[in-house]
Protein backbone atom coordinates (compact mmCIF):
# COMPACT_ATOMS: atom_id res chain seq x y z
CA UNK A 1 0.00 0.00 0.00
CA UNK A 2 1.57 3.36 -0.92
CA UNK A 3 2.13 5.87 1.86
CA UNK A 4 0.01 9.01 1.86
CA UNK A 5 1.60 12.13 0.46
CA UNK A 6 0.32 14.07 3.45
CA UNK A 7 0.24 12.64 6.93
CA UNK A 8 -3.50 12.09 7.04
CA UNK A 9 -4.54 9.44 9.46
CA UNK A 10 -7.63 7.30 9.66
CA UNK A 11 -10.02 8.59 12.31
CA UNK A 12 -13.48 10.06 12.41
CA UNK A 13 -12.38 12.93 14.64
CA UNK A 14 -11.76 15.56 12.02
CA UNK A 15 -9.38 17.75 13.88
CA UNK A 16 -7.58 15.21 16.02
CA UNK A 17 -3.89 15.72 15.67
CA UNK A 18 -1.48 12.92 16.23
CA UNK A 19 0.31 13.17 19.51
CA UNK A 20 2.54 10.20 19.04
CA UNK A 21 5.81 10.83 17.30
CA UNK A 22 5.14 10.52 13.59
CA UNK A 23 6.52 7.45 11.92
CA UNK A 24 9.24 8.07 9.42
CA UNK A 25 7.44 8.88 6.22
CA UNK A 26 8.58 8.90 2.69
CA UNK A 27 6.63 10.88 0.14
CA UNK A 28 4.18 8.74 -1.77
CA UNK A 29 4.87 8.22 -5.42
CA UNK A 30 1.54 8.80 -7.06
CA UNK A 31 2.88 8.95 -10.58
CA UNK A 32 1.92 5.35 -11.30
CA UNK A 33 -1.63 5.71 -10.03
CA UNK A 34 -4.44 6.08 -12.55
CA UNK A 35 -6.31 9.38 -12.49
CA UNK A 36 -9.94 10.08 -13.10
CA UNK A 37 -11.69 13.41 -13.37
CA UNK A 38 -15.17 13.79 -11.92
CA UNK A 39 -17.67 16.50 -12.78
CA UNK A 40 -19.77 17.21 -9.72
CA UNK A 41 -23.54 17.62 -9.92
CA UNK A 42 -26.00 19.61 -7.87
CA UNK A 43 -27.72 17.90 -4.93
CA UNK A 44 -29.94 15.96 -4.50
CA UNK A 45 -28.18 14.23 -7.40
CA UNK A 46 -24.83 12.52 -7.10
CA UNK A 47 -22.18 12.11 -9.80
CA UNK A 48 -21.86 8.75 -11.55
CA UNK A 49 -19.72 6.22 -9.75
CA UNK A 50 -19.26 2.51 -9.32
CA UNK A 51 -20.31 1.03 -6.00
CA UNK A 52 -17.40 -1.38 -5.99
CA UNK A 53 -13.94 -0.09 -6.79
CA UNK A 54 -12.54 -1.14 -10.13
CA UNK A 55 -8.84 -1.90 -9.88
CA UNK A 56 -6.53 -0.41 -7.28
CA UNK A 57 -6.50 2.99 -5.63
CA UNK A 58 -6.56 5.99 -7.94
CA UNK A 59 -6.40 9.75 -7.81
CA UNK A 60 -9.87 11.23 -8.16
CA UNK A 61 -9.86 14.82 -9.33
CA UNK A 62 -12.64 17.22 -8.34
CA UNK A 63 -13.11 20.95 -8.78
CA UNK A 64 -15.21 23.14 -6.49
CA UNK A 65 -15.87 26.78 -7.29
CA UNK A 66 -16.81 29.04 -4.41
CA UNK A 67 -19.67 31.38 -5.22
CA UNK A 68 -21.05 34.11 -2.99
CA UNK A 69 -24.59 34.69 -4.16
CA UNK A 70 -28.04 35.68 -3.00
CA UNK A 71 -30.47 32.80 -2.68
CA UNK A 72 -34.20 32.81 -2.02
CA UNK A 73 -35.35 30.54 0.80
CA UNK A 74 -39.10 30.45 0.41
CA UNK A 75 -42.16 31.68 -1.49
CA UNK A 76 -42.20 34.84 0.62
CA UNK A 77 -38.93 35.83 -1.05
CA UNK A 78 -36.77 35.64 2.06
CA UNK A 79 -33.18 36.13 0.99
CA UNK A 80 -29.90 34.81 2.24
CA UNK A 81 -26.52 36.19 1.25
CA UNK A 82 -25.26 32.70 0.71
CA UNK A 83 -21.72 31.46 0.45
CA UNK A 84 -21.60 28.25 -1.53
CA UNK A 85 -19.48 25.52 -3.01
CA UNK A 86 -20.52 25.38 -6.69
CA UNK A 87 -23.62 27.52 -6.18
CA UNK A 88 -25.74 25.08 -4.20
CA UNK A 89 -26.60 24.50 -0.54
CA UNK A 90 -25.37 21.98 0.38
CA UNK A 91 -22.35 21.73 -1.91
CA UNK A 92 -22.16 18.71 -4.21
CA UNK A 93 -21.49 15.27 -2.80
CA UNK A 94 -18.25 13.59 -3.80
CA UNK A 95 -17.87 9.81 -3.97
CA UNK A 96 -14.59 7.91 -3.85
CA UNK A 97 -13.46 4.54 -2.56
CA UNK A 98 -11.42 3.86 0.52
CA UNK A 99 -7.69 4.39 -0.14
CA UNK A 100 -8.33 6.51 -3.22
CA UNK A 101 -6.71 9.93 -3.24
CA UNK A 102 -9.00 12.93 -3.38
CA UNK A 103 -7.44 15.77 -5.37
CA UNK A 104 -9.51 18.90 -5.14
CA UNK A 105 -8.99 22.15 -7.02
CA UNK A 106 -10.67 24.88 -5.00
CA UNK A 107 -11.41 28.12 -6.82
CA UNK A 108 -12.36 31.38 -5.12
CA UNK A 109 -13.91 33.50 -7.88
CA UNK A 110 -12.55 37.01 -8.29
CA UNK A 111 -16.12 38.29 -8.09
CA UNK A 112 -16.31 37.06 -4.48
CA UNK A 113 -15.48 39.35 -1.57
CA UNK A 114 -14.32 36.95 1.11
CA UNK A 115 -11.53 34.56 1.95
CA UNK A 116 -12.53 30.89 2.03
CA UNK A 117 -11.04 27.42 2.41
CA UNK A 118 -12.16 23.80 2.82
CA UNK A 119 -12.00 21.45 5.80
CA UNK A 120 -12.66 17.77 5.04
CA UNK A 121 -13.76 15.66 7.98
CA UNK A 122 -12.58 12.70 5.88
CA UNK A 123 -9.02 13.97 6.37
CA UNK A 124 -7.05 14.78 9.48
CA UNK A 125 -4.14 17.08 10.08
CA UNK A 126 -3.94 20.70 8.97
CA UNK A 127 -7.57 21.24 10.00
CA UNK A 128 -8.76 18.65 7.48
CA UNK A 129 -7.01 20.68 4.80
CA UNK A 130 -8.41 23.99 6.06
CA UNK A 131 -4.99 25.29 7.04
CA UNK A 132 -3.62 24.50 3.58
CA UNK A 133 -6.39 25.84 1.40
CA UNK A 134 -7.10 29.44 2.43
CA UNK A 135 -7.78 31.32 -0.81
CA UNK A 136 -8.58 34.96 -1.44
CA UNK A 137 -10.92 36.08 -4.23
CA UNK A 138 -9.20 35.39 -7.55
CA UNK A 139 -7.04 32.57 -6.15
CA UNK A 140 -7.20 28.82 -6.43
CA UNK A 141 -5.46 25.97 -4.66
CA UNK A 142 -5.10 22.21 -4.93
CA UNK A 143 -5.44 19.84 -1.97
CA UNK A 144 -4.78 16.14 -2.07
CA UNK A 145 -5.43 13.58 0.66
CA UNK A 146 -5.92 9.88 0.89
CA UNK A 147 -9.39 8.74 1.95
CA UNK A 148 -8.25 6.21 4.52
CA UNK A 149 -11.58 5.54 6.22
CA UNK A 150 -14.93 4.52 4.75
CA UNK A 151 -18.02 6.52 5.66
CA UNK A 152 -19.84 9.73 4.87
CA UNK A 153 -18.06 12.85 6.06
CA UNK A 154 -18.94 16.51 6.01
CA UNK A 155 -16.73 19.10 4.36
CA UNK A 156 -17.12 22.78 5.07
CA UNK A 157 -15.48 26.17 4.86
CA UNK A 158 -13.44 27.05 7.94
CA UNK A 159 -11.68 30.40 7.59
CA UNK A 160 -9.91 31.55 10.76
CA UNK A 161 -12.41 33.10 13.19
CA UNK A 162 -15.30 32.86 10.73
CA UNK A 163 -16.21 29.17 10.71
CA UNK A 164 -19.82 29.35 12.01
CA UNK A 165 -20.72 32.25 9.73
CA UNK A 166 -19.47 30.50 6.60
CA UNK A 167 -21.03 27.16 7.50
CA UNK A 168 -24.41 28.68 8.35
CA UNK A 169 -24.25 30.73 5.15
CA UNK A 170 -24.25 27.48 3.19
CA UNK A 171 -20.64 26.39 2.83
CA UNK A 172 -20.88 22.69 3.57
CA UNK A 173 -21.33 19.42 1.77
CA UNK A 174 -20.34 15.78 2.09
CA UNK A 175 -18.01 13.15 0.71
CA UNK A 176 -18.93 9.47 0.68
CA UNK A 177 -15.97 7.11 0.95
CA UNK A 178 -17.27 3.69 -0.09
CA UNK A 179 -15.60 0.46 1.00
CA UNK A 180 -13.69 -0.89 -1.99
CA UNK A 181 -15.99 -3.92 -2.19
CA UNK A 182 -19.14 -1.82 -1.83
CA UNK A 183 -21.64 -1.44 0.98
CA UNK A 184 -22.80 -4.34 3.14
CA UNK A 185 -25.70 -4.75 5.51
CA UNK A 186 -25.33 -5.64 9.18
CA UNK A 187 -24.94 -9.32 8.28
CA UNK A 188 -22.20 -8.86 5.73
CA UNK A 189 -24.51 -9.21 2.77
CA UNK A 190 -23.93 -7.07 -0.26
CA UNK A 191 -26.02 -3.92 -0.28
CA UNK A 192 -26.28 -2.34 -3.69
CA UNK A 193 -28.42 0.67 -4.56
CA UNK A 194 -30.20 1.62 -7.77
CA UNK A 195 -30.27 5.33 -7.00
CA UNK A 196 -28.61 7.68 -4.59
CA UNK A 197 -29.79 11.07 -3.42
CA UNK A 198 -28.05 13.61 -1.25
CA UNK A 199 -30.04 15.69 1.23
CA UNK A 200 -28.30 18.43 3.20
CA UNK A 201 -29.94 20.05 6.18
CA UNK A 202 -29.18 23.74 6.62
CA UNK A 203 -29.91 26.21 9.41
CA UNK A 204 -30.04 29.87 8.37
CA UNK A 205 -30.04 32.93 10.62
CA UNK A 206 -31.85 35.72 8.79
CA UNK A 207 -32.18 39.03 10.70
CA UNK A 208 -35.54 40.79 11.05
CA UNK A 209 -36.35 44.49 11.03
CA UNK A 210 -38.35 46.22 13.79
CA UNK A 211 -41.60 45.18 12.05
CA UNK A 212 -40.57 41.54 12.21
CA UNK A 213 -39.86 41.31 8.46
CA UNK A 214 -36.79 39.49 7.22
CA UNK A 215 -34.16 41.98 6.14
CA UNK A 216 -32.25 42.03 2.85
CA UNK A 217 -28.66 43.05 2.34
CA UNK A 218 -26.55 43.76 -0.69
CA UNK A 219 -23.64 41.53 0.33
CA UNK A 220 -22.76 38.92 2.92
CA UNK A 221 -20.37 41.44 4.45
CA UNK A 222 -23.18 43.99 4.86
CA UNK A 223 -25.32 41.35 6.56
CA UNK A 224 -22.57 40.10 8.85
CA UNK A 225 -23.14 42.16 12.06
CA UNK A 226 -26.91 41.51 12.09
CA UNK A 227 -26.53 37.83 11.14
CA UNK A 228 -24.02 37.38 13.93
CA UNK A 229 -26.57 38.69 16.43
CA UNK A 230 -29.15 36.14 15.26
CA UNK A 231 -26.53 33.37 15.33
CA UNK A 232 -25.79 34.24 18.95
CA UNK A 233 -29.39 33.38 19.87
CA UNK A 234 -28.64 29.83 18.63
CA UNK A 235 -32.13 29.91 17.13
CA UNK A 236 -32.23 29.55 13.36
CA UNK A 237 -34.83 31.58 11.47
CA UNK A 238 -35.03 28.75 8.92
CA UNK A 239 -34.10 25.09 8.76
CA UNK A 240 -34.32 23.81 5.21
CA UNK A 241 -33.32 20.77 3.23
CA UNK A 242 -31.26 21.39 0.09
CA UNK A 243 -31.24 25.13 0.48
CA UNK A 244 -34.85 26.22 0.26
CA UNK A 245 -38.41 25.44 1.17
CA UNK A 246 -39.76 23.08 -1.49
CA UNK A 247 -36.35 22.00 -2.78
CA UNK A 248 -37.36 18.35 -2.40
CA UNK A 249 -41.12 18.44 -2.90
CA UNK A 250 -43.51 18.79 -5.84
CA UNK A 251 -41.61 18.83 -9.12
CA UNK A 252 -38.39 18.47 -7.14
CA UNK A 253 -39.48 15.30 -5.35
CA UNK A 254 -36.99 12.45 -5.22
CA UNK A 255 -38.25 9.81 -7.59
CA UNK A 256 -37.76 6.07 -7.80
CA UNK A 257 -39.45 3.23 -9.63
CA UNK A 258 -41.27 0.54 -7.72
CA UNK A 259 -38.81 -2.05 -6.48
CA UNK A 260 -35.73 0.14 -6.73
CA UNK A 261 -33.34 0.43 -3.81
CA UNK A 262 -32.61 4.06 -2.97
CA UNK A 263 -29.75 5.28 -0.84
CA UNK A 264 -30.49 8.66 0.74
CA UNK A 265 -27.44 10.33 2.24
CA UNK A 266 -28.21 13.07 4.74
CA UNK A 267 -25.80 15.56 6.24
CA UNK A 268 -26.06 18.34 8.78
CA UNK A 269 -22.84 20.28 9.14
CA UNK A 270 -24.00 22.40 12.03
CA UNK A 271 -25.85 20.70 14.83
CA UNK A 272 -28.44 23.15 16.10
CA UNK A 273 -28.29 24.76 18.59
CA UNK A 274 -24.51 24.44 18.84
CA UNK A 275 -22.89 26.49 16.15
CA UNK A 276 -20.02 24.56 14.69
Ligand SMILES: [Cu+2]
Nearest residue numbers: 116157166171
Ligand atom coordinates in the same frame (compact mmCIF):
# COMPACT_ATOMS: atom_id res chain seq x y z
CU1 LIG B 1 -16.16 30.35 3.24
